[in-house]
Amino acid sequence: MSTFYFIAFLSIFFSILVITAKNPVHSILYLILTFFTFTVHYILLNAQFLAVVNFIVYMGAILVLFLYTLMLINLNKESEPVKPFMVKIAGVFGGGILAVALASSLKLVATSNPVILKNPDLGLVKNLGKVLFNEFLLPFEVSSILLLSAMVGAVLLATKDPKTAS
């Protein structure tokens, strides 16, 4: 139990670092750490498949992509101009109040049932696979369109057009 709170603390801590780090590269590194804590959360919840996917897709692919882009466009310095202080305060307040509002609208202070793992096999690949390829086959197929579109689009946008001037 205390493991959860420890990891939760780490999640929050690192995510705060993500948004406060001056250097974007640092931000990414903190984000990797944050995601790692999430992976731990998944493991704690016995969602093994997700833990693995999270580890691979997010940390392995997405964040590397970020990092790569950052390097590509040479932004690894603390070059970001800072927003005015008031704007930052407003932003922090906004986010904070949002958190409070979310929490209170969800009545989170009230006690609730603990999360109990009813089905230990729930998060296993086999089980998930069955659900995914039965019930969720259609969304699975359809999301291919999403990926295809994104792929075509990314290529379209990121390639240098030699004849843009015309």
Place this chain on the structure above:
Amino acid sequence: MTVSILIFLPVVAAVIVALLKNGIAKHAALFFSVAELVIAGLFLSKFIPDATTQFAIDVPWIPKFGIYFSAGIDGISMVMVLLTTLLVPLIVLSTYQHKYNNEGAFYGLILFMQAGLLVVFTALDGFLFYVGWEAALIPIYFICALWGGENRIRITIKFFIYTFAGSLFMLVGIIYLYLQSPGKTYDIHEFYRIGLDAKHQSLVFWAFFLAFAIKMPLFPFHTWQPDTYTEAPTAGTMLLSGIMLKMGIYGVIRWLIPNAPLGFVHWQALVMILAVIGIIYASLIAFNQKDGKRLVAYSSIAHVGLIAAGIFAWTEVGVQGAMIQMLNHGINVVGMFFIWDIISRRLNTRDISQLGGIAKVAPKFSIAFLIIVLGTVGLPLTNGFVGEFLLLNGVFEYSAYHYFNIALAAVAGLTIIFGAVYMLRMYKNVMQGETNELTATFTDISGSEKLTLCIICMLIIAIGIYPHPILHISEAAVNNLIQTIKIKQY
């Protein structure tokens, strides 16, 4: 033979005319409008002057929402149909000396507007009424904005937005009534049967009243009117003042008061006072107007104020007076604007102070002008008198408060004095006195002008001498309507 012929002929004609070339379009428009008049005459000859609705058509339009293409003619509508079909050919004729760019479009729009007007005057379905109401507005907007004077853009958009604003509130009122109606239809007779309480009727009343008050226009909703009348091409002004403003008056009779009798009773005194204020106010302003068209515009506000007062008194005499006065006002005001059209076309000015002595060089014109002036000031044996007499009598008979009616009638009656003041002042300054350099060049009327003015003058005198046939057309219907509403009230 149903009223659909009457409604759709102008639509077809509008399309045909719109496609014709300059030069022919004018004649075609005249032909079609006269044809329409003939058809209206046929209807009139077959019309039985009782309270029933005749020549009715009732086909589903959007049945899911209880909307039917339902129209018909009763006595009240008949007078309005006559007004429309009579004035449109006159107006077309009055434009014969003009050269408009893109004539086909001009006359097409006029004819299209006629269709809209006829829908308004014959509709028995709230939705249809509203559609006709707006369908009449669009063409006139374009007529005014395309062929108008210098400031037309600003003025006409104001006019459009103002009147459109009013009618949208009416739309809300109509939908509201539809939702309240027992049979969920837009049928006007269903509307009459809704027994709302006084509070809700007040809301309905205002929703409709705004639309009609703006259209008429009633003080203090009138400020679009003088500008628009001044800037619009004369034919547009004639359409606006001769026919279009009657939509508002007709609406009051047919849609406002019967649909919200309790609301009406509650606000009757206020609107009567507004109407009467409008009479005096507009008359006074007309005193010192320099621009002839603007002067006539204000005089029109005053006259319409009286018509409104007569209707809001909701006595048979008042409403009948309003019926005949609508026709009269249409004829007179068209004549008056035509007079100014002739003057401004010849002399390129409408500034009264620059004119004078025209009677000397144009005696025929002066006679026509004088007859129209007399009709406008309501001299006995001209059409204006019959209407004003009945209207004032109607106001007088309105007796919500003791002595209030006498005071009201007396103040409203000032119109016959003030009317004489500004009309004669105008006549004097334009026609009498010695000619100046400008007016000496004035040539007397001829051809189509003469014909138009001749028809107008004859109508003025004929109705003045023998108004009975026209009163008779609407008598039964008006009587019936007033009785129905009275029964409902008490």
Place this chain on the structure above:
Amino acid sequence: MNTLIIISVLPIVLLYLGLYKATKSLLPVTIIGLLVALGLAIAQWNNVALPIYHGMMMFDNFAIAFSGITIIATILILMLSKGYFDKISKHVAEYYAIILFSLAGIIVMVSFYNLVMLFIGIEIMSVSLYILAGIKKSDFASNEAALKYFLMGAFSTGFLLFGITLLYGTTGSFSLEVIRDWVLAHPHADPMFYTGIVLIIVGLCFKVGAAPFHFWTPDVYEGAPTLITAFMSTVVKTAGFAAFLRLFSACFAPLSDFWVPVLLVITVITLFIGNITALYQQSFKRMLAFSSISHAGYLLFAIVALGSGSANSVFIYATAYSIASIIAFGSLILVQQQSGSDNFESFNGLAKSNPFLAFVLTIAMLSLAGIPLTAGFMGKFFMFSGALAKYHVWLVIIAVVNAIISIFYYFRVIIAMYFRTADRTELVVPAYYKVVFIISALVTILIGVYPDFIARFI
């Protein structure tokens, strides 16, 4: 379902065509493909609609109608694209493909029966649009539009997801059926459920461009290539509302006491922001963007006054709005090509040089302004009727005030075209455009005069 398959496969075909440089055949193939899809959709009309694929989708009449209108609108817009993309770059096939991907997402959106499908549909559509907004790669405005759209879109997706998650947390399922049953069983729902609804409202309002989540709309609409703007403001908006309506009428209707006030406020703000801001715009395109916000306000009426007629109202309104907008954007493209500017002034004197174009554009503007005998009026009429039926009298009055304001800016175009003069040469209106204009104008008038034929659909 066949429709979805066709629309999903079609872009792949196009990509291959692009690969083999068969650029000439792209448009015809697309249009034929879409027509086939449309035909297949219509063929299912009035079939007994049951949820398919484990309750993931349901091709009921609602879905078919909205698929139909979105496909038709897409066809019309694509017809305007003849020669349009060539000027941007040579990757024409990709553009068509992405538009069609987006359309596939839209088909999913209008026929979803599970929140997962809703989410995926929205994302397919959105991701495609992020790309499309930026296809003018060297154009700064286009870049800016793409990035703004992307950042804000991704941001709002977070809220949508949070909302969906909360619904899932309370009901334990993503299926609309289960959620509805849960709502019926729990008339006093969980706070979590309420918060979920609220966040979904936020997410969806962003997608349809309702205030105060509308900020992306004007900038993106202005920055994006005009044709894409046309697509966004018509097809996408329609789909957004279809999804919105489908979700709310299917699941949340019993809880309307809770969420109606929220939407009411949003509607009112949307109306005012859209209309008042549009008033002072100098760019026709940006004006249309704000006007689209205001139309979103009117469309929200159907959801605020949720009832049996809502689907019908949204359908008619969206149809009217879409076809009128297509005319507007089509004309804008032509005028822009000629004068290089999208300001109102560039329309000056159009009536003299191009009476036909001016005339159809006038019809479109009248329709957008809601003048009777045009489709736009019917749309407003149904919206007002619906709202009044639910006793939202003040809402309707506010709407009326806004409708009045809107006249002013719609008529500015008409005024520019007809009443102002400018030396200009005649614009060449390509045949494809003419067809689109004529069809759109006719449909606008037809719906305005005899809406029954379309009102019967749903």
Place this chain on the structure above:
Amino acid sequence: MDSLTNTIHAVPLNHYILLSAIIFSIGVMGVLIRRNAIVIFMSVELMLNAVNLLLTAFSVYRGDASGQVFVFFIMALAAAEVAVGLAIIVMIYRNTNSVDINVLNRLKW
């Protein structure tokens, strides 16, 4: 494995929600206070992950696998979005040599 799963037995559902809400809000905060488009985008990713965590928690709590499947789809989306988003950012960088969102204010009013 058992020992791991046992550790969560006592964690109330609310705490998971709270955690997600907080991280979600931190993401929002990040979006608000940063000007670098990439960092903003990262903050959005943070928000998505907060949702993922919550979904998983709900899924476990309900004993229903569909929540976790949904997470899977969100990840797919995230991947797609990242691809497109970074492409857009790169495209902008090419044009402006900046990824500062405050530079993007030509479209206004």
Place this chain on the structure above:
Amino acid sequence: MNQYIWLIPILPLAGFIINGLGRNSLSKNVIGFIGSLLVLVSFGLSLAVFFQIKSSGHPINVTYFDWISVGALKIPFAFLVDQLSAIMLLIITGVGFLIHLYSIGYMHDDNGFGKFFAYLNLFVFFMLLLVMGSNYLIMFIGWEGVGLCSYLLIGFWYTNPSYADAAKKAFIMNRIGDLGFLLGIFLIIHIFGSIDFAIIFPKAASLTASQTVPLTAITLLLFVGAVGKSAQLPLFTWLPDAMAGPTPVSALIHAATMVTAGVYMIARSNIFYSLSPFTMELVAIVGLATALFAALIALTQTDIKKVLAYSTVSQLGYMFLGLGVGAYTGAFFHVLTHAFFKALLFLGAGSVIHAMSGEQDMRKMGGLKGKIKITFATMLIGTIAISGIPPFSGFFSKDEILAHAYAHSTTFYVIGVFTAMLTSFYMFRMLYLTFYGKFRGTHEQEHHVHESPATITIPLIVLAILSMIGGMIGVPEVLGGHHELEHFLAPVFEKSNAILGEHHLQASTEFILMGFSVGVALVALVYAWFKYAKNGSVPVADTEERPALTSISYNKFYIDELYDLIIRKPLDFLSTFFYNVVERLGIDGLVNGLGKGTIETSKGLRLLQTGNVGFYIFIMVLGIIAVLAYSIFGLTKI
């Protein structure tokens, strides 16, 4: 006879149409002939009607068609000719014919000859309609119709702007009265449900005392109408200005017929008045005041027609005095005699003007006695008649009124007699200034002076005879007469007299009264003779100073200026104020302000669209927070 009665008004109307259409194509002789002949035929028919009524004693009532009928209100187009209207018919057609005849000569050189005759015929038509109408509305048609003709004829020479103004003024002032009349009609409709004389008068007669309250209102309103038409205080100023019209017009319309319409109307409604003592008193006071006031003004006028005009106003005042004190017959008698001598005087003045080549200022005349003998003789007769010197007609009618006034109140009588003295003075002043002394005009004028042609002199002579003997039909019994007129009119005033009661003065009192009034008239005559004929004093030129009182009188008590100040100026001010301030700034300003305000709001609101993504998202977040806040707090309500 009854079935031809419509011919009486229709013939002049036919004249109007023929002359109106043929005004340019027909020759002047033909026009004059047609115009006069048709009126003459009307006169013949009127005579026939008169004798029929005289013999049968029954009024003629003919209905033609429904003119206006709305619900319960049915207004037929119908004629009623009773004793009262029969005499009016005779006056109108008789005097009218003479004046037509006169006009042939008088207007012969005018370009608008045809138009003039058309208007005159039209006037006769409307006047006949006025007196023949069987209900108030038909009367009202005629009432306004004659106003129209008055307008047309005053402004006959419209190229002169001041003439046109005079015409306008006449029309508008009449209209003020007409409004009162109209409201009176409404009230009658309201109370009686009809406006038919034959229905309402009997009804009124049978009302109980408590029911007569509305009658006071009715009579007051009708009286307003009469005040306007008959140029009483305070609406009299149009009549002197109306002298702008050609002289025959002044004679016919502004002396003999139209202006007496008010008297006719009140006499017609006598039952109403008899039942409202308050109004009666008011009528008497207004009449008396007008008589005195106008006489005072007439004292110093120098324009020959103006003198006659004010004298007309003054005489009309007498008539109203008569009506007010219940001497309906007397008042009507005065209408009759006044028609003769005032028409005569005007026509005579016209003849003088004709002779003087258009000169109207008496200061430029003088010594015409020998040059235009017939004119002089007839004018002299007219002057004697109006001054109330027996046995000429004016004496009898005036005396009857004064006798009734005496019976009513001594004050009224004294003022009346004083006015009679003034009348005598200014009339003889006019006569002396014009015909006695030396000629004061230019040489050309002197050379040109000549007697008028026969068409002018014949009417003068006829009227002079009538002025002399006209009084014989009303010789009171104390003087050994039968008072034929009173007997003839008795059925009309029967009920009123019953209500008011007969005032029977003792014969001796009557003799004293007569003697007194004749005495003062003679004194005034003599004084005028000394002043103007013997001493040859002439009113000072306009450029010179006048004594204060004279000046006030000469300037008509500044009444026009007063009206200008208290009515016209404020109205004009209101007009500009309403237009420039209320209309432009107020109402229209509000409307435009709404539009401008919206646009300004738009200008401000669009700034919200800053282009900054951070800002956008911030607002979004605020929105989300607001919505969430709602779900926190709003939930408690559900």
